[in-house]
Amino acid sequence: MQDKVRIGIIGCGAIAKHTHMHGYSKLNEKAEVVALADPLQSNLRALGALHSVDTQNQYSTYQELLRRDDIDAVSICTPNYLHAPQTIDALRAGKHVLCEKPMATNIEAAKAMVQAAEKTDRLLMVGFTHRYMQHNQTAQQLIKQGSIGKPFMMRVRFAHDGPYNSWAATTDWFFRPEQAGGGALLDMGIHALDICRFMLGDIAQVFGHVGTFVKDIPVEDSAIVSLAFENDAAGYIEVGWSSKKGVLGLEIYGSEGTLIVDYTTPIRLHQSGAGQEWVEITDAVNDAAVCEMEHFVDCIVQGVQPSANQLDGFTAVLLAEAVYQSAQTGSAVSLRD
Numbered sequence: 086m087q088d089k090v091r092i093g094i095i096g097c098g099a100i101a102k103h104t105h106m107h108g109y110s111k112l113n114e115k116a117e118v119v120a121l122a123d124p125l126q127s128n129l130r131a132l133g134a135l136h137s138v139d140t141q142n143q144y145s146t147y148q149e150l151l152r153r154d155d156i157d158a159v160s161i162c163t164p165n166y167l168h169a170p171q172t173i174d175a176l177r178a179g180k181h182v183l184c185e186k187p188m189a190t191n192i193e194a195a196k197a198m199v200q201a202a203e204k205t206d207r208l209l210m211v212g213f214t215h216r217y218m219q220h221n222q223t224a225q226q227l228i229k230q231g232s233i234g235k236p237f238m239m240r241v242r243f244a245h246d247g248p249y250n251s252w253a254a255t256t257d258w259f260f261r262p263e264q265a266g267g268g269a270l271l272d273m274g275i276h277a278l279d280i281c282r283f284m285l286g287d288i289a290q291v292f293g294h295v296g297t298f299v300k301d302i303p304v305e306d307s308a309i310v311s312l313a314f315e316n317d318a319a320g321y322i323e324v325g326w327s328s329k330k331g332v333l334g335l336e337i338y339g340s341e342g343t344l345i346v347d348y349t350t351p352i353r354l355h356q357s358g359a360g361q362e363w364v365e366i367t368d369a370v371n372d373a374a375v376c377e378m379e380h381f382v383d384c385i386v387q388g389v390q391p392s393a394n395q396l397d398g399f400t401a402v403l404l405a406e407a408v409y410q411s412a413q414t415g416s417a418v419s420l421r422d
């Protein structure tokens with residue numbers, strides 16, 4: 086590998102622009118985006134122009150980009166149904182992969198991705214952006230340090246007004262079941278399920294309720310999940326695409342204290358026996374996109390597994406499928422089998 090990790094971006098829409106390209110562009114010493122691929126010329130040309138990737142390095146098929154042997158790694162930023170075939174092709178072409186979430190639209194495709202990664206010495210990281218937010222990094226550290234004693238309950242609320250109102254998606258796949266694989270649960274709930282595992286460990290059982298309450302779309306715009314952790318704790322998730330302003334973040338309750346991780350304010354910590362005052366943790370807010378891309382690049386250089394690898398991606402899809410199954414049957418689904 087040369088001095089810098091050489092990156093190709095597959096899919097040049099909203100996440101490619103706002104997170105991946107943005108993140109890599111701040112890693113001048115470590116990484117360089119050298120090629121882009123997207124069949125939609127307007128997105129391809131616009132991203133290239135914004136970050137000086139010239140037209141000779143812009144491709145309308147991802148296969149052309151993968152054929153270049155001077156590219157070490159790719160970011161896959163395409164609609165969900167393309168993640169599995171593109172990731173598998175990229176791994177087979179010898180590239181490290183950072184694949185956007187959800188890793189796949191179903192568990193069979195996710196399993197094929199895990200198998201493809203296990204057959205190579207390349208990394209497969211999944212884009213669980215919330216892990217890299219300073220709020221969540223700090224909260225996880227506080228939990229590990231025992232600041233709230235034994236955590237026994239957590240609540241997560243990740244909701245906004247949907248992919249074309251609150252998120253600036255550029256093409257119209259989000260509401261197509263065959264391309265998206267699901268609605269708000271697979272899109273936002275996958276982050277919530279992952280951040281629950283990040284904070285409190287593996288999940289043993291889920292019970293879900295999904296519905297389309299506001300938008301006229303063929304996938305769910307809202308979901309609620311209750312969960313039981315392996316580690317003797319319970320959790321509760323609310324996600325949605327039809328939410329105007331509201332709470333955005335996490336609450337974690339422990340035997341000795343409470344953490345309120347509201348994304349719009351500093352973290353608040355309350356510890357029993359510490360004067361019973363709330364303490365604000367005023368960590369500088371980081372740029373999670375830069376941290377995420379830097380983590381990917383550092384893991385490639387150091388040859389170590391990323392924080393969210395293929396097994397984390399697979400587990401999140403498995404959990405989401407279990408929630409859909411639970412919502413359909415009206416029964417809790419165990420993940421212990």
Ligand SMILES: NC(=O)c1ccc[n+]([C@@H]2O[C@H](COP(=O)([O-])OP(=O)(O)OC[C@H]3O[C@@H](n4cnc5c(N)ncnc54)[C@H](O)[C@@H]3O)[C@@H](O)[C@H]2O)c1
Nearest residue numbers: 096097098099100123125128162163185186214254255256
């Ligand atoms: N990590 C996060 O928080 C987060 C946030 C938003 C979106 N995402 C994920 O990012 C992915 C893309 O979402 P988006 O909002 O950027 O969508 P988007 O519609 O804005 O962009 C998708 C891009 O993929 C391109 N594309 C389609 N087929 C292609 C192909 N065969 N080869 C290459 N490019 C192709 C489209 O032309 C478009 O430019 C989704 O998986 C989504 O779930 C993640």
